[in-house]
Amino acid sequence: RKEVEQDPGPFNVPEGATVAFNCTYSNSASQSFFWYRQDCRKEPKLLMSVYSSGNEDGRFTAQLNRASQYISLLIRDSKLSDSATYLCVVNGYNKLIFGAGTRLAVHP
Amino acid sequence: ETGVTQTPRHLVMGMTNKKSLKCEQHLGHNAMYWYKQSAKKPLELMFVYNFKEQTENNSVPSRFSPECPNSSHLFLHLHTLQPEDSALYLCASSQDPGGDQPQHFGDGTRLSIL
Numbered sequence: 001r002k003e004v005e006q007d008p009g010p011f012n013v014p015e016g017a018t019v020a021f022n023c024t025y026s027n028s029a030s031q032s033f034f035w036y037r038q039d040c041r042k043e044p045k046l047l048m049s050v051y052s053s054g055n056e057d058g059r060f061t062a063q064l065n066r067a068s069q070y071i072s073l074l075i076r077d078s079k080l081s082d083s084a085t086y087l088c089v090v091n092g093y094n095k096l097i098f099g100a101g102t103r104l105a106v107h108p
Numbered sequence: 109e110t111g112v113t114q115t116p117r118h119l120v121m122g123m124t125n126k127k128s129l130k131c132e133q134h135l136g137h138n139a140m141y142w143y144k145q146s147a148k149k150p151l152e153l154m155f156v157y158n159f160k161e162q163t164e165n166n167s168v169p170s171r172f173s174p175e176c177p178n179s180s181h182l183f184l185h186l187h188t189l190q191p192e193d194s195a196l197y198l199c200a201s202s203q204d205p206g207g208d209q210p211q212h213f214g215d216g217t218r219l220s221i222l
Contacts, residue, residue, distance in 0.1 A: 032208050043198055043213040044151070087151075091207030095164070100150035 001026050004090050004099040012105045017078045021102045023088030024070045032091040033071050037084045078106045111135045114199050114214035122222050129184040129217045131199030139205035140182040143198040158205045194221045
């Protein structure tokens with residue numbers, strides 16, 4: 001089992017749609033979780049940290065389910081500019097482990 | 109954002125050339141990283157430095173030689189590279205290497221080997 005698993009997608013959604021990504025992790029001792037966004041041929045950029053109680057930043061909501069060992073990212077009212085690859089990042093074995101990413105394509 | 113800067117942005121070199129990639133972070137972080145990302149592939153961790161000491165070498169071929177003179181600067185010396193080494197090379201930094209804090213990335217160097 002991979003340490004961090006994501007559905008590669010692509011998720012093709014119309015503008016204004018709500019879309020959700022899940023990410024599962026294997027190390028039950030993991031304590032820190034993040035979502036990054038990576039545009040094509042660019043560097044990954046931190047989108048948000050994921051807290052135990054869940055957190056929201058504008059149209060983005062991140063949640064953590066420790067019992068099932070997954071984190072989720074919900075994007076409401078999708079914009080064309082949200083098209084990117086979303087990387088799930090989990091700490092484990094004393095380092096950050098990056099998922100392979102989920103690609104989102106928002107179309108008009 | 110200029111927290112982590114990498115130079116050059118693009119590099120084309122022959123297989124017998126020697127070149128170096130440079131990374132500088134202005135965030136006061138203690139840990140620095142080199143990653144490789146080939147086209148449409150996930151990030152591959154190459155090296156980790158903590159307080160300028162190498163703490164991880166992820167089975168990287170010796171034709172890649174990192175150097176970390178201080179906590180703010182990181183180099184990747186390249187020598188006798190192969191075509192399959194063409195990729196985006198990303199430098200990142202974080203407060204510590206333990207994974208409790210997020211990493212911040214530079215813009216990357218896009219490397220092409222002829």
